[in-house]
Amino acid sequence: MVEHAFKQASEEGQSTDSIETLRRRWSAAKSSGMADELLRNVARTILDEQDAVTLRSLDSSREPSSLDHILALCTLPEVPTGGKGISPDVLADRIAGGWLGRAAGCLLGKPVEKTPRAGIEELLRSNDSWPLKAYITEKGIPDHLLKKYPWNRHYGRESLRENIVCMTEDDDLNYAMVNLSVVESAGADFTTEHIAQAWLTMVPVLSTFTAERVAYVNLLDGVEPPFTAIRRNPYREWIGAQIRSDVFGWISPGDPRGAACLAFRDARLSHVRNGIYGEMFVAAMLAQACVSDEPRVVVETALKVVPPASRLAESIRFVLALPEQESSWPSAVDRLEERYGHYHWVHAINNAALVVAALLYGRGDFERSICNVVMGGWDTDSNGATVGSVAGTMLGRSRLPDAWIAPLNNRIRTSIKSFDKSALTDLADRTCRVAQHSH
Incomplete structure (x- = not known):
């Protein structure tokens, strides 16, 4: 530490x-x-x-951590540009696509979480499944490679194609359920303290990691937000907040700035600076994805909630220019590794850049998008979840490939209180009701 x-x-x-x-x-x-x-x-x-x-140095002019200072740098209009005219049926379809897409993308990346990009390629080439086009299978992989690159110990084996019976437990889905519970009970006026109380009452401490576990322990020690994000927390710009954003985007259709403000209240519990921006950015992408099916529009709109001089904004701008420079996905990932490979494999900045690249190179194709991001390495299950969520929301449930959705059996396992064995479509319906009430 x-x-x-x-x-x-x-x-x-x-x-x-x-x-x-x-x-x-x-x-x-x-x-x-x-x-x-x-x-x-x-x-x-x-x-x-x-x-x-x-x-x-927490509220520097370049990378502030307070909402007022962040919004002062935000170039997105306060009045939302879309979403008012979206029909209830279309919104329901998009939110269901987001929940199911998030689960599918996460499940795809789970077996190889912590495996380096080169190791993922070595594993998949050994059984002729590179480039990736389906859930990962162990069949045909030599024993020496399975020993060299063991599956993720957190339900990695259960996430292999031959073993899938549902969406297995993962923190990338756990926080979506926690935040759904918060907005159901407290509404869109929830506070960071509501989030903190939900963690303490719903989330087992050993189901938390890095910044979230530090913040959790800080809460138990009587530390209050935002100091929970700072005290003895070297993970404060890692990916943890970025994976908690989805519900805030889904309940703010067509209002990316509003979604980002909701996400800020959650992020400040455990993160600062780019850790906060990562959650705001993804929430804004999902709010825009409810009313748009063009990846570049979704990304460029969401970028406007990020302080323009921040390291995260720089990385997103770099990726937006990448398709004109590199036509192939492997070459694009090579460029990302060269530029951002110095960050930890679960840092917010490098993983956000990879997520955006997968969406742009996926060009709206769900399978290509989630497979690209998992083949790109780093935090494979978190990135698979985020790309699956954004792509799934853009497409809606009605346009998601059944090959990716049917194996989930519409069920999720979790240690989150009162959510185990939930139907994913029920979670989507509940989210949709909050969205309709909020807007």
Whole structure:
């Protein structure tokens, strides 16, 4: 965690001298032979000192973390440009497409989460399933490759083509259910505190990871938002908030700015800067996807809610220009790896760039979009889920390929309180009712 904190501080532009001073102290402590508990105390002290620096620079003019400052930089009109005329039947179809598409894309990427891009290709070429065109199968893969690249231990094997009976549990779907519960009970005026209470009452702590687990523990320690996102949290710009955005987009059809504002209230519990922007951006994409089926329009519209000088905005602009420079998907991913490969494999920025690229190169084709993003590596299940959600929302349930939807058997497993074994279409219907009530 301490090493991640140093890297995060560097990415945020903090002083190299101050980072190196703390790094030397940490190296000296690790090599001193002190007892583990004493070493943990040193780690806490260093993290707290790093947090103090973070707090002083939190609302920079380039990458602010407060909503007022973010919106001051937003170039999207406050009045939504679409959505008022969308019929209830069309909206219901789009939201159902989003839920089912999210599940299918996530399930596709689950077996190879944490497997590097080259490893994914090696596995799939070994049984003639590269390029990817269906759920991943173990059949025909040599034993030595299965040992070299084991399936994801979190239901990876259950997500293989021959074993699929439903959507298995995944945090990429868990938070959509939590947030659905929040907007059902508190409405669109929910607060970050409503989100925090929902986590504590509905989400088992061991079902959380990285920034979410840190924020959860901070809540248990009596820390209040937004400090839950900062205290001893080196994961504050990772992908965690980005995967929690969908419901806010679906209940704001044609209102990407409004969706982004809802997403901000959720994101600030665990993230800052680009971690927040990632959730706002995806929520805005989904709000626009409810009224548009053109990927470039969806992306360009959503980009307007992101501070233009931020690292996330730069990455999205880079991807928007990529199709004119690289015609093939593998070449496009090579370019992304060259430019953003220094980020952790679950960071918000590199994964958001890959998501956008998959949508653009997918050109509205559901299968091509989700397969592209999973073949691209990094956070395969999260990216598969987000691409599946956006593409599924653009197309609607009525236009999704049955080969991807039927294996789900319209059922999802989860440890989220009161949601286990839900029908995905029931979740979509509930979301649609909130959307219609909110607008």
